[in-house]
Every structure is written in C-alpha cells, then in structure tokens.
Amino acid sequence: MTTDGFLNLNKPAGMTSHDCVGRVRRILQLKRVGHGGTLDPAVTGVLPIALGKATRLLQFLQHHKAYRGTIRFGLTTATDDLEGEIIHSQPVPDLSLEKVQAALPNFLGKIEQFPPNFSAVQVGGKRLYELARKGETLEVAARNVEVFRLEILDWRPGDFPELDLSIACGPGTYIRAIARDLGALLNAGGTLACLTRTESSGFSIDQSLTFAELEQQIQENTFSPILPSVVLGHLGAIVLSPEYTKRWFQGQRLPIPETITPQETPNNSPANLIPQPPYPLQVYDTNGKFLGIGQVASSETSTILSPQIVL
Structure with missing residues (x-):
C-alpha cells in the first residue's frame, strides 16, 4: 500500500493539530506526516494531513x-x-x-x-x-x-x-x-x-475520516491516501512527453507553450484567471503519473517550466 498522498482527517475536540499528526504517525507507522491549516484544540472538523512525499506539497494547497x-x-x-x-x-x-x-x-x-x-x-x-x-x-x-x-x-x-x-x-x-x-x-x-x-484546502467534512474510521480501514487494508491530483486541480496541469519526462527528472528547465495557465477556482476573481508568471503547475507523464510541481516563468524568448518539487 502506498502512503504518499493526503488524508482528510475529522479532528476531534481536545487535541492539538500536532497531537493529530503524532497519532496518524503511529496508526500508519509512517515518519513523514504533516498538516495544513492549524486548528485550535477546542475546534473540530477538517484537518488536511499530508503523508510521505506529499508533505512537500502542503504549501500548494488552496487557502480558502x-x-x-x-x-x-x-x-x-x-x-x-x-x-x-x-x-x-x-x-x-x-x-x-x-x-x-x-x-x-x-x-x-x-x-x-x-x-x-x-x-x-x-x-x-x-x-x-x-x-x-x-x-x-x-x-x-x-x-x-x-x-x-x-x-x-x-x-x-x-x-x-x-x-x-x-x-x-x-x-x-x-x-x-x-x-x-x-x-x-x-x-x-x-x-x-x-x-x-x-x-x-479542497477537503470537505463529508468525506473526512475520524481516527476510529482510519484505524478500521487500516485493519481491513482498505485505506487509500487521496491523490495529489484530487486536491491540486486549482493549479492546472501539464503532461510531459517521455523525452521531457527524462529531462524533468534530471532537473532541467523545459520550454513549454505560453497558453498553459492554472485552472479557475471557485473564489477566483476575473483578474486572477490568467496569472502572470511565475506560478506553480502540476506535472504529469503520458501515463497520468504525478511527477511533481513545476514553476512557470518567462524568459526573453520563451516560457520556461522549472522543476520545483520532483517526486
């Protein structure tokens, strides 16, 4: 079972966000766990949890x-x-x-x-x-x-x-x-x-898991982390050819079409629908595998995709 992805945790009252991260670590027997959007101990509800390599993606989650x-x-x-x-x-x-x-x-x-x-x-x-x-x-x-x-x-x-x-x-x-x-x-x-x-951050309480539900899914071997593509859709995406995929993993900067822009999100204002570089973009290969996050910037002659987070 892969543990790289996200968990939509329904935080109980009386626990800090840090406490929740520690308990998730113990339940999943996983070292790399992080959270997005701290909640006060008395507050309940949605606490986004990043698992494994996805901890590097917390900075790119929606803020609303x-x-x-x-x-x-x-x-x-x-x-x-x-x-x-x-x-x-x-x-x-x-x-x-x-x-x-x-x-x-x-x-x-x-x-x-x-x-x-x-x-x-x-x-x-x-x-x-x-x-x-x-x-x-x-x-x-x-x-x-x-x-x-x-x-x-x-x-x-x-x-x-x-x-x-x-x-x-x-x-x-x-x-x-x-x-x-x-x-x-x-x-x-x-x-x-x-x-x-x-x-x-794109997670809803309707799809959240309590600690009891998470532990039950682990026991039944049915737990599956939420894929980055599910929660990062607001960034937009680009698919790389096999040649570009190889160069991506080598850390090379890649020329891309200028027409690629992040997707519209519900709270965007019209002025924000076509952002000016630099901005982040999801990166996939032709098989639909998530490769990480690239940074789109403009040079004098072209638009460039630079590897920012390579998974």
Missing part, C-alpha cells in the same frame, strides 16, 4: 476555508471562546435577530481584524498565546482578511442568545475575532461557543 460556528452573546472572555476566563457576563434578552442581521454585513468582504490575544500569531519570535499566558499583552496590528459568506443557520433567543453561522473565508481569518467584534458592535458582548471547520 469554511466553518460552522455558534456565537454566544452577553459574554466576553480572555480567549474570545469558552476556553478562556470570563471577563464580562451580562444577560441581553432584548437582543433580536433583526439587530444581528443588520450588523452582519459589516463582516463580509475584505475587512480588518485584530487577532485574539490567545492565538498562534508571532510577535518578536513569540506566539501571542505564550505571552498571554504570562499575563503579557502586546499591541498587534490589524490584519486584512476576507470573508466570502456569512449565512445564518439558527437563532436561539434568551438571556444569552446564540447564533449559528456558516462562514466561508480566506486565509488568516479568525472566527473567534468575528464573534468578539460582532458582540462589541451590538453592545452585547460576544464569544465563540463552538466551531467546526467544514472545508479546508
């Missing part, structure tokens, strides 16, 4: 993600979720769904966002959560992030009303920060009560 989360109003905490110390608690029975609906558009599109104090953002070589645990707080600059979709799934009124949301966003977006800032905008306070990542 989607979540299903619950925001609880009337409550603020040190971590912007229920894991942290409660800073303020005040019932807000008068908060209505109509007020929430009117405020949500402020968090759609390109927005500025301050990362939570308890986060993996690095300042001066230190993670913010490391500083926060020592009682230190630093001024962190706002970051530009993008939210593509905010859809209300459910609303539960009461002293501490709760809002269920479906969220699609770009890289670096903190859902905890959205909960915090939405609560502040409504003068009610808000914190993230629970969160599940439903999509990440």
Whole structure:
C-alpha cells in the first residue's frame, strides 16, 4: 500500500493539530506526516494531513476555508471562546435577530481584524498565546482578511442568545475575532461557543475520516491516501512527453507553450484567471503519473517550466 498522498482527517475536540499528526504517525507507522491549516484544540472538523512525499506539497494547497460556528452573546472572555476566563457576563434578552442581521454585513468582504490575544500569531519570535499566558499583552496590528459568506443557520433567543453561522473565508481569518467584534458592535458582548471547520484546502467534512474510521480501514487494508491530483486541480496541469519526462527528472528547465495557465477556482476573481508568471503547475507523464510541481516563468524568448518539487 502506498502512503504518499493526503488524508482528510475529522479532528476531534481536545487535541492539538500536532497531537493529530503524532497519532496518524503511529496508526500508519509512517515518519513523514504533516498538516495544513492549524486548528485550535477546542475546534473540530477538517484537518488536511499530508503523508510521505506529499508533505512537500502542503504549501500548494488552496487557502480558502469554511466553518460552522455558534456565537454566544452577553459574554466576553480572555480567549474570545469558552476556553478562556470570563471577563464580562451580562444577560441581553432584548437582543433580536433583526439587530444581528443588520450588523452582519459589516463582516463580509475584505475587512480588518485584530487577532485574539490567545492565538498562534508571532510577535518578536513569540506566539501571542505564550505571552498571554504570562499575563503579557502586546499591541498587534490589524490584519486584512476576507470573508466570502456569512449565512445564518439558527437563532436561539434568551438571556444569552446564540447564533449559528456558516462562514466561508480566506486565509488568516479568525472566527473567534468575528464573534468578539460582532458582540462589541451590538453592545452585547460576544464569544465563540463552538466551531467546526467544514472545508479546508479542497477537503470537505463529508468525506473526512475520524481516527476510529482510519484505524478500521487500516485493519481491513482498505485505506487509500487521496491523490495529489484530487486536491491540486486549482493549479492546472501539464503532461510531459517521455523525452521531457527524462529531462524533468534530471532537473532541467523545459520550454513549454505560453497558453498553459492554472485552472479557475471557485473564489477566483476575473483578474486572477490568467496569472502572470511565475506560478506553480502540476506535472504529469503520458501515463497520468504525478511527477511533481513545476514553476512557470518567462524568459526573453520563451516560457520556461522549472522543476520545483520532483517526486
């Protein structure tokens, strides 16, 4: 059984992403395992796992993600979720769904966002959560992030009303920060009560495996890693002739047609459909075997494909 490829893991609560990598290593008896898109311990859902040689491909995965989360109003905490110390608690029975609906558009599109104090953002070589645990707080600059979709799934009124949301966003977006800032905008306070990542890097929770399911497939010898071609389709591809394949493995730069461009992805804007070199491209031989990732660049006389990741 080949172990080079990807695993769509359904991460349980209470484990770090690093913990998950360690457990996958033990289950598969494999040394080279990595993950894409870190999840907080309390968060569940899709955690892309790279196996074997595919660990070199993590940098080329899509960056867009989607979540299903619950925001609880009337409550603020040190971590912007229920894991942290409660800073303020005040019932807000008068908060209505109509007020929430009117405020949500402020968090759609390109927005500025301050990362939570308890986060993996690095300042001066230190993670913010490391500083926060020592009682230190630093001024962190706002970051530009993008939210593509905010859809209300459910609303539960009461002293501490709760809002269920479906969220699609770009890289670096903190859902905890959205909960915090939405609560502040409504003068009610808000914190993230629970969160599940439903999509990440082209993987969906519908096709994910729990640890129990993974172990069962290993016992039954039915586990098969997800092929790179399944998750890297957004890059586009080129097929090399036998002569070029030989030169590829020798690390040679290859002249290619100028018409090859990456494929369109769902969140591309029209300006991004025809990228300017350099950009990455999947590389295959005539038998459909994945050979790695090439970098497309322009020279004075032609377009060149240079080997970047050779498998």
